[in-house]
Amino acid sequence: MQLNRNICKIGQREEINILTAKSKNGELLILTPELTRDQLRKWRNSRTFLCPQCNAPVKLKVGDIVIPHFAHKKDTACSATFSEGETPEHLMGKQQLYGLLKKREKHVELEPFLRMLSQRPDILVITKSGTIPIEFQCSTIPISEMESRSNGYRSIGMKPIWILHTPTKFTGFAYGVGLFHFSKYHESFFTHVHPEGYTLLTYKPQKERFYYFSNLVHVAGKRYIGIHRSLSVDKQVFPFARPKTPTKEELKQYISIYLAMRNEFLQSRILLSRRGVNDPFLRMCYEMRMHPTNLPQWVGLPVAHSESFREHDCEWQLSLIYYMRRKGMSFKELTDGHIRHFINRMEIPTMGKEKACQVYRDFLIAEGIESFQNHQVIDEMIIFRLFSERLLAKRYEN
Incomplete structure (x- = not known):
């Protein structure tokens, strides 16, 4: 059963728009971009259409602006199965993605109803290796709802793919390495693949292009360093193309932006804090008798798992050092148990934060740094190595 969730309010009643319908003899009809409006107008005048789910009559609407679609003639019980309305961009995007996938795979369904879950993915792709639900999300929904839907798919062995409708501001970003801002909602669409790291895949139906933000490295708050690229829909493959490995020159740009x-x-x-020594970061600097701009270069390093912290690397790393100082211990004496105790004191302790601290400790010990009094210089070659190890399967040699 292949229904579209598009619901339009007309007066006090709702009109349910769908992209598929049945003919009287049970043939399934799918409205794809290849069907011309003239052809559809002939269908409209010569055929009868039924809803694939409730079997109620539906009419084919073919205007000059809105994407052609089927619509129930009146309210029916079928409306109870539709959870949200949709935009023309969503209809257009699903049509284009469906067309793309039909060219790449044999078995592709447009909005099938999964009875065991009472869920309806936008597209379902069935391959030899598994069944993949694809959700093209245009409207903003609660992250908890996304997680619930994903958990439902996973509970029956499916691995969902969520594609974000490209926000308008994203299309204006220059291609290549840059500093990007992503909200918590955008982050919920991130995927992680080793070794490339985090990637955000978006799609813009009006331009028929995918926009990738790949090899993302969190800096602080909503800011990430990454690489912006785009790919036209006709060049896309399935499984969706993975980002290219960053070049040596691109990694050097990462270093420049990070520093x-x-x-x-x-x-x-120093300049913007109104709290002065009441600012936790400045208080730690004050008690350790260190001006913020004179912190050792090894405070604030882009180690693996640092994205687990929302704070800048300087902040959480100095906080760990401050904890060690109060305990009177060196990095060699800092055990995993100590790190766990340090993390558990935070408002939101996570395993990722523990791992970040462990990697940071191990890196400093390997570099011969044992305490805060050590002011060993960490040059750009070492930072280059850190980025290389995080984003590449094989480290670049310098």
Whole structure:
């Protein structure tokens, strides 16, 4: 059963729009972009259409602006199965994605109803290796709802793919390495693949292009360093194309942006903080008798799992060092148990934060740094190595 969730309010009643219908003899008809409006107008005048789910009569609407669609002639019990309304962009995007996938795979369904879950993915792709639900999300929905739907798919062995409708501002970003801002909602669409790291895949139906933000490295808050690329729908493959490995020159751009952001963070905490020594970061600097701009270069490093912290790397790493100082211990004496105790004192303790602290500790020990008094220089080659290890399967040699 292949229904579309598009619901339009007309006066006090709802009109349910669908992209598929049945003929009287049971033939399934799917409205794809290849069908011309002239052809559809002939269908409209010569055929009878039924809803694939409730078997109620539906009419074929063919205008000059809105995407052609079927609509129930009146309210029916079928309306209870539709959870949300949709935009023309969603209809257009699903048509285009469906067309793309039909060219790449043999078995593709447009909005099938999964009775065992009472869920309706936008598209379902059945391959030899498994069944993949694809959700093309245009409207903003609660993250908890996304997680619930994904958990439902996973409970029956399916691995869902969520594709975000490209926000308008994203299309104006320059291609290549840059600093990008993503909300918590955008982050819920991130996927992680080793070794490339986090990727955000979006699609813009009006331009028929995918926009990738790949190899994302969290800096602080909503800011990420990453690489922006786009791919036309006719060049897309399935499974969806994976981002290219960053080049050596691109990694050097990562370093430049990261170091500039580190300097900006330290300067801003001095110039913009209204709390002075009541600011936790400045208080730690004050008690350790260290001016923020004179912190050792190894405070604020882009180690693996650092995206688990919302704070800048300088902030959580200095906090760990401050904890060690109060305990009177060196990095070699800092056990996993100590790290767990340090993390559990936080408002939101996570395993990712523990791992980030462990990687940071192990890195400093390997570099011969044992305490805060050590002011060993960490040059750009070492930071280059950290980015290389995080984003590449094989480290670039310098």
